Amino acid sequence: MKIFIYILSFIFLIFNESKSIDFSELKTKNTSFWFIKDNSIPIISLSFSLRGGSSQDPDGKEGLSYLMTSTMDEGTSKFNGIQLRQFKKLNGIKLNISTQKNKIEGSFQVISSQVEQGFELLDQVLNFPKFDKSDLEKVLKQMEASLKIDQSDLSTLSNNKFNDIFFKNNNFSKRIKGTQKTLNNITKDDLIKHHKNSFNKKELHIGVSGDISEKSIKKYIEKVFGKFSIENVKPNFEKFTDLPRGQKVIELDTPQSSVVFGHPGLSRSDKDYFSLRLANYILGGGGFQSRLYKQIREKKGLVYSIYSYPISYKHDGFMMGGFQTRNNSVFDTIDRVKDEWSKMSKQGITKKELDEAKAYYKGSFTRNFTSTVSIANLLNIVQFYDLGKDYFSERDKIIENLKLEDINNMIKKKFNKDNLFFLIVGSPEKKR
Amino acid sequence: MNSKIIFLSVLSMLLTFSYDVFAKAKKFTLSNGMQVVVVENNRAPVIAQMIWYNFGSNVEQKGKSGLAHFMEHLMFKGTKKHPDSYYSNFISKIGGSENAFTSYDYTAYYQIYPSEHFEKIIELEADRMKNLTLTKKNVEIEKNVILEERFQRIESDPSSLLDESMRSILYPNHPYGRPIIGWKHEIMELNYDDVKSFYKTHYEPRNAVLVISGNINLKKAKEIVKKNFSKIKNSNTSKFKETLDPNLNSQVFVEKKHSTVKQDIWKKLYRADSYNKSIKRGIALDLGMKIIAGGTSSLLYDEFVNKKKIFSMIGGFYQGLSRGEGYIYFYAIPNEKIEPKKIDNLIMKQIKILVKNELSLKRLETEKKKYFYDSIYRMDGILKPSEIYGEALTVGLTLSEVENWNKNLDDITIELVKEEMLKFIENKNYVIGSLQN
Numbered sequence: 001m002k003i004f005i006y007i008l009s010f011i012f013l014i015f016n017e018s019k020s021i022d023f024s025e026l027k028t029k030n031t032s033f034w035f036i037k038d039n040s041i042p043i044i045s046l047s048f049s050l051r052g053g054s055s056q057d058p059d060g061k062e063g064l065s066y067l068m069t070s071t072m073d074e075g076t077s078k079f080n081g082i083q084l085r086q087f088k089k090l091n092g093i094k095l096n097i098s099t100q101k102n103k104i105e106g107s108f109q110v111i112s113s114q115v116e117q118g119f120e121l122l123d124q125v126l127n128f129p130k131f132d133k134s135d136l137e138k139v140l141k142q143m144e145a146s147l148k149i150d151q152s153d154l155s156t157l158s159n160n161k162f163n164d165i166f167f168k169n170n171n172f173s174k175r176i177k178g179t180q181k182t183l184n185n186i187t188k189d190d191l192i193k194h195h196k197n198s199f200n201k202k203e204l205h206i207g208v209s210g211d212i213s214e215k216s217i218k219k220y221i222e223k224v225f226g227k228f229s230i231e232n233v234k235p236n237f238e239k240f241t242d243l244p245r246g247q248k249v250i251e252l253d254t255p256q257s258s259v260v261f262g263h264p265g266l267s268r269s270d271k272d273y274f275s276l277r278l279a280n281y282i283l284g285g286g287g288f289q290s291r292l293y294k295q296i297r298e299k300k301g302l303v304y305s306i307y308s309y310p311i312s313y314k315h316d317g318f319m320m321g322g323f324q325t326r327n328n329s330v331f332d333t334i335d336r337v338k339d340e341w342s343k344m345s346k347q348g349i350t351k352k353e354l355d356e357a358k359a360y361y362k363g364s365f366t367r368n369f370t371s372t373v374s375i376a377n378l379l380n381i382v383q384f385y386d387l388g389k390d391y392f393s394e395r396d397k398i399i400e401n402l403k404l405e406d407i408n409n410m411i412k413k414k415f416n417k418d419n420l421f422f423l424i425v426g427s428p429e430k431k432r
Numbered sequence: 433m434n435s436k437i438i439f440l441s442v443l444s445m446l447l448t449f450s451y452d453v454f455a456k457a458k459k460f461t462l463s464n465g466m467q468v469v470v471v472e473n474n475r476a477p478v479i480a481q482m483i484w485y486n487f488g489s490n491v492e493q494k495g496k497s498g499l500a501h502f503m504e505h506l507m508f509k510g511t512k513k514h515p516d517s518y519y520s521n522f523i524s525k526i527g528g529s530e531n532a533f534t535s536y537d538y539t540a541y542y543q544i545y546p547s548e549h550f551e552k553i554i555e556l557e558a559d560r561m562k563n564l565t566l567t568k569k570n571v572e573i574e575k576n577v578i579l580e581e582r583f584q585r586i587e588s589d590p591s592s593l594l595d596e597s598m599r600s601i602l603y604p605n606h607p608y609g610r611p612i613i614g615w616k617h618e619i620m621e622l623n624y625d626d627v628k629s630f631y632k633t634h635y636e637p638r639n640a641v642l643v644i645s646g647n648i649n650l651k652k653a654k655e656i657v658k659k660n661f662s663k664i665k666n667s668n669t670s671k672f673k674e675t676l677d678p679n680l681n682s683q684v685f686v687e688k689k690h691s692t693v694k695q696d697i698w699k700k701l702y703r704a705d706s707y708n709k710s711i712k713r714g715i716a717l718d719l720g721m722k723i724i725a726g727g728t729s730s731l732l733y734d735e736f737v738n739k740k741k742i743f744s745m746i747g748g749f750y751q752g753l754s755r756g757e758g759y760i761y762f763y764a765i766p767n768e769k770i771e772p773k774k775i776d777n778l779i780m781k782q783i784k785i786l787v788k789n790e791l792s793l794k795r796l797e798t799e800k801k802k803y804f805y806d807s808i809y810r811m812d813g814i815l816k817p818s819e820i821y822g823e824a825l826t827v828g829l830t831l832s833e834v835e836n837w838n839k840n841l842d843d844i845t846i847e848l849v850k851e852e853m854l855k856f857i858e859n860k861n862y863v864i865g866s867l868q869n
Contacts, residue, residue, distance in 0.1 A: 038475070040473075040475055041808065041811055041812050042808060043808060043809065043812055045812075081728075081738070082729065082734065082738075085727075085728060085729035086729060086798060088729075089729060089798050089799070089801065089802040090798055090801055090802075092801070092802065092805030092806075092808070092809075094809070109809070111805050111808060137741075138737060138738065138741070138744075141741070141744040141767055142744045142745060144744070145695050145744040145745065145765045145767075148694035148695035149694070149695045149697075151692065151694045151695075152589075152590060152591075152690070152692040152693045152694055152695070153589065154588045154589070252692065253691060253692070254588050254692070255583050255587045255588060256580070256583040256584060256587065256588050258588075287520060287523065287524050287529060287530065288508060288517060288520040288524075288530075289517070289520060289521055289524045294517075297577055298517075298573070299573070300573070300576075301572075301573040301574065301575070301576030301577045301580070302576070302580070303577070303580050304577055304578075304580040304581035304583075304584050304585075305584070324580070324583070324584045324588070325580060326580065326583065356521075356524065356525045359525045359526065359527060360524050360525060360526075360527045361527065362527060363525075363526045363527015363528065363545075363546050364527035364528070364529070365527070366476050366477060366478050366527070366546060367476075367478055367527075367529070367544055369475065369476035369478070370475060370476050370478050370480075370544075370646070370813055370814045370815075371475075371812045371813035371814075372812050373812060373813070374813075
């Protein structure tokens with residue numbers, strides 16, 4: 001095998017002065033995508049997303065999307081599973097398709113000298129999966145084992161239980177992997193139909209970064225994504241109304257309890273989105289600096305890890321948090337979380353805290369530009385959430401212009417300790 | 433964000449290891465013995481900085497397990513000049529991120545931050561090598577945090593408890609047999625004096641490798657690092673002495689039963705030579721293991737998951753990047769209940785057949801290609817190169833060994849791979865574990 005010496009002589013900065021980045025919006029016949037050429041390393045990275053995901057699984061067939069994305073690379077019209085995996089190895093191809101609550105996401109990479117083979121494989125997996133009965137059975141067995149392993153993992157278990165209760169009647173309550181029972185209801189025809197529905201152009205977004213020319217990447221994008229159907233099967237997203245409050249205990253024999261908590265939030269398109277993010281950064285986000293971290297871990301040593309974060313989708317959002325603590329300190333810790341919540345709504349945040357949070361959000365953004373994978377991913381996400389072509393230059397200004405008074409008003413409206421819901425899994429000791 | 437420890441708890445250690453030929457690292461050594469590696473990459477105005485100390489739980493005295501990791505937590509508690517969480521707060525303010533981890537052979541601290549703040553971060557890192565101001569209260573509160581961490585990572589997870597027992601048997605004499613986080617009863621007894629003396633003895637420039645990767649050039653790195661680190665003196669010359677383990681003369685099965693376990697898992701852990709013994713042989717073994725047991729394209733997977741449908745998953749890997757002995761790890765998830773001994777027989781019988789009949793030149797060439805491609809992927813980003821150099825140098829490899837790593841590929845013949853795999857089959861230093869309900 002020939003090993004070529006590649007010297008990093010093509011070093012260049014993709015940043016201009018204002019920290020925005022130069023990408024091109026490219027169009028093929030009926031597919032558009034965002035692209036940044038980067039030949040500092042012989043890799044091409046592509047990231048795509050399709051609105052939909054596990055929330056769209058039919059009732060009684062929860063887990064359908066996950067099963068589909070897990071089975072697509074088990075065999076295609078041209079390759080069986082073994083051939084496919086050998087082909088990936090031989091050509092330095094990485095491909096991962098995954099299901100999330102609100103989308104299907106794909107990450108694809110290939111060594112640039114093998115670009116033809118790479119897109120050939122991507123085309124096969126995305127457009128011609130076979131869903132053979134034997135492959136399906138195999139993946140179902142693996143999912144069955146994985147569901148069982150999840151049940152002995154305290155953190156996954158508590159997140160699943162939280163999911164079931166917190167989202168109640170909303171289609172977000174559908175578990176991504178489904179359950180043993182719902183998985184058994186899924187047929188090959190379901191997968192074929194779901195594949196056709198999911199991989200459509202209307203809900204598709206693509207970002208690419210790497211060592212390839214504009215002309216070539218257009219050709220390959222058209223070859224692969226040009227085949228997606230243009231029928232629009234519009235996904236249905238329901239607002240998070242009537243979220244539960246209070247607390248619920250699920251008994252389990254463990255030395256420590258896992259607590260997951262939730263609270264209403266904001267959608268990604270809400271004008272207060274950044275205010276919420278910065279406010280949460282101060283309360284329960286950000287490294288070793290948040291109030292929850294300082295009060296509950298650093299000062300009291302009650303937990304190893306404690307956090308909160310906003311999850312904002314296009315249609316709506318919520319806030320979530322969690323910690324694990326010894327059974328005898330569960331309710332004490334919950335009280336402390338509530339205290340921080342009410343301190344937040346009563347006193348808001350200080351000018352100093354806001355300035356530091358702003359500095360963090362402005363400074364941390366550049367980390368997204370350190371690899372072709374993260375660049376491709378970012379290009380994809382900005383399109384997915386409709387943040388606009390000028391997002392890269394506007395983001396800093398949006399953050400800089402946030403006013404303390406406005407944020408504190410938002411906090412007063414949004415952060416209400418009585419809206420918190422705590423799910424506890426373990427054997428918590430009642431307060432004496 | 434809060435992960436402050438690396439557990440070589442086996443399932444999570446699926447990191448493979450191979451180096452790249454084209455990341456041109458530059459190295460210099462300060463007069464106090466501290467090594468510095470610079471990997472320039474100007475894609476974005478960001479630096480990934482890691483300081484690797486060449487000790488971890490391996491240097492703890494008997495009875496003081498968990499001390500290295502405890503110390504790692506306390507390194508965030510501030511100095512006289514930069515008290516309390518000044519350092520962490522500064523990192524946050526500039527949009528950086530940071531963390532640290534402790535392993536058997538090393539303890540590392542890293543920050544990713546906008547490159548304009550290079551000088552300040554270097555100053556802060558140098559300051560905490562010797563000037564930490566610890567209080568008894570710090571130590572007592574942090575002890576609770578660490579106990580919570582142990583509950584969260586180990587005691588609430590039957591699979592981790594099983595790994596812990598397996599390791600304690602596999603390494604009856606070497607510190608690798610003790611959990612990095614420490615045994616619960618020993619963590620509880622650790623005190624202020626233990627911590628103070630550990631800090632003083634081990635946190636020394638001669639024990640450190642600083643790796644700076646990203647938007648930085650050698651000249652500037654040299655100037656700033658020298659200015660801040662050169663003045664730090666070593667306070668002792670104590671040398672670490674590797675303990676050796678005896679050969680295991682009996683076969684040990686470890687069984688962990690727990691009410692929350694719903695899926696049986698079979699595991700097998702071997703001691704094996706590390707890369708320190710021979711890089712070439714290590715790579716040969718790694719490639720052989722990849723063909724036989726690596727991922728969903730392995731021969732074992734094809735036999736037992738695709739064809740015989742006995743397991744839903746099976747896999748294994750070699751990890752040879754260690755100061756002491758390395759290890760080989762196998763796991764299988766059976767579709768139906770099978771006795772662990774029977775699983776072992778099934779797998780070992782099959783491995784013998786595969787090594788004899790299926791280890792072909794063609795498969796080796798495919799694995800070599802993938803090995804090479806993987807090393808290119810590792811250079812996409814700035815943290816990975818820091819990790820690669822830092823880890824390799826702290827376990828005792830040299831910069832030139834790292835840079836010339838892939839050149840070994842050309843010399844690895846199918847015969848050498850077979851030889852290593854046969855050695856593995858004959859290896860009696862193993863423990864079998866089984867997780868059950």
